[in-house]
Amino acid sequence: MKTISFIFLFILFSFSVYSQYNVVVIDNNYSPNEPTIELNPYNTDVIVAGANLDSYYYSHDGGITWTEGYLSSTNGVWGDPAIACDANGDFYFFHLSNPDEGNWIDRIVCQKSEDGGISWNNGSYTGLNGTKFQDKEWPTVDRTNNNIYVTWTQFDDYGSSVPEDSSNIMFSKSEDAGVTWSQAMRINKTAGDCLDNDNTVEGAVPAVGPGGEVYVSWAGRQTNGNTAVMFDKSDDYGETWLDEDIFVTDFPGGWVYDIPGIMRCNGLPVIKCDTSGGNYHGTIYINWIDQQNGATDTDVWLIKSNNGGETWSSKVRVNDDAPGKYQFFTWFDIDQTNGKLYFIFYDRRNYNDNKTDVYMAISEDGGETFDNIKISETPFNPSASVFFGDYTNISVHAGKIAPIWARADGTSMSLRTIVQDNSGIKSDIGLLVSDVYPNPSENEFYFSFMLHQESDVSLIVTDIFGKEICSIVNNETISQGKHIRTFYAEKYNLSSGVYFFRFFKGNEQQIRKIIYKK
DSSP states (O other): EEEEEEEEOOOOOOOTTTTTEEEEEEEEEEEEEEEEEEOOOOOOOOOOEEEEETTEEESSSSTTEEEEEEEOTTEEEEEEOOOEOTTOEEEEEEEEEEOSSOOOOSSSSEEEEETTOOOOOEEEEEETTOOOOOEEEEEEEETTTTTTEEEEEEEETTTOTTTTOOEEEEEEEEEEESSSSOEEEEEOOBOOOOSTTTTOOOOEEEEEOTTTEEEEEEEOOTTOOOEEEEEESSSSSSSSSOOOOOEEEOOOOOOOOOOEEEEEEEOOOOOEEEEEETTTTTTTEEEEEEEETOTTTBBBEEEEEETTTTTOOOOEEEOOOSOOOOOEEEEEEEEEEOOOOEEEEEOOTTSSSOOEEEEEESSOOOOOOEEEEEEEOOOOOOOOOSSSOSEEEEEEEEEEEEEEEEEEEEEEEEEEEEEEEESSTTTTTSSSEOOOOOOSSSEEEEEEEEEEEEEEEEEEEEETTTOOOEEEEEEEOOOSHHHEEEEEGGGGOOOOOEEEEEEEEEEEEEEEEEOOOO
């Protein structure tokens, strides 16, 4: 594994951004695109992201600073990143393959990290089926039993126009934390062609229901050949599936569409299920984009089912601007602690040219109404020669919001996210925290801080899951000036790994990652 030793500290502020959020640059090197991101729900300061072709990023301070590395595997790494986090707080990075022995994208690869994204194993794989092509996977985890489910598209021969060649939706699962995988199985009834266009079945995304059900949606074809959003489900942990796919809604104009200044766009669907235990518990939602209102009016849509996908509501429009503008590349997530829905998408509502903003929409009433918020700091004007990928992404949990998007200023690409103001990025926070030193260390860590006035402060050490190791300062009144406190890791019989200093002054908090090398 090649690891870049620098940390991205390009933290940008903008007064034009919705006042709750500040924009952070994750990466502005090597044209990153098609990003993915995932929070650790047991410690939302730990976030892992990825981008084409082989970049991974991790933050252990809630998204303030990021470290980048490059994946390697004997199975090869060939883009289409997708990340999941399991019931142990371990991360899984799924991607396409390019093996030394085998064929290009002939399998779906899964690499695992047990240290919050710092290091990754060589990986396992599923879906190998001779020379057939395995494309664009998405995973999900049932955290009640730690089953991992993954779905994707299999092409008999990618790009083939031969009528006998088809595309199908495939499913596989792991019941041993990604070590082994079940035999990949086809779950769709009606196949598509292999041209990677509207008549190809693509964009399969899985979700877990409140009773362990597995739900999947994709851009598919009805038996009459019309393009549509389709749905399938399993009530026995992916062992068996419906005999017939369920039609959800039509896909006017298909899932491939044109946006000025963007090389390639699609509106492939995203599925999630509310397992929060709240008012909308069990509701299945599907989010997508189409041009049913015309080629110059691309909109974000949502549809839902309250009966396990048997029937579906009328679709509702997520973007709340006037008609006639472009929205594109959507993704959404559910905060499973409260049932709120969070969407991210690109948006041109404010302009008559190709200038583009990034918006987030939030629904607190089960997808009936939406608050639209601009979260990008300034508009960007992309070049059609730049590839964005086919997706953007967002992960949320317990009020922590982690979107990710690619920005193109002409041909200059970067990846960005946001952090809430209470995450510690403030110039007037009233305290100044220096780097912990030495770091890494085999035992002693020194933590220094500066107070501009006498204050009540606390300093605790936690593991990556937020579990407290010890309290170094416990709500003590400390005088103005610079102070140093020491943490002796050997005293607590810790394993080598990542830990955190958490420094509190009133409602303000700053977090510093430490690496203990035993």
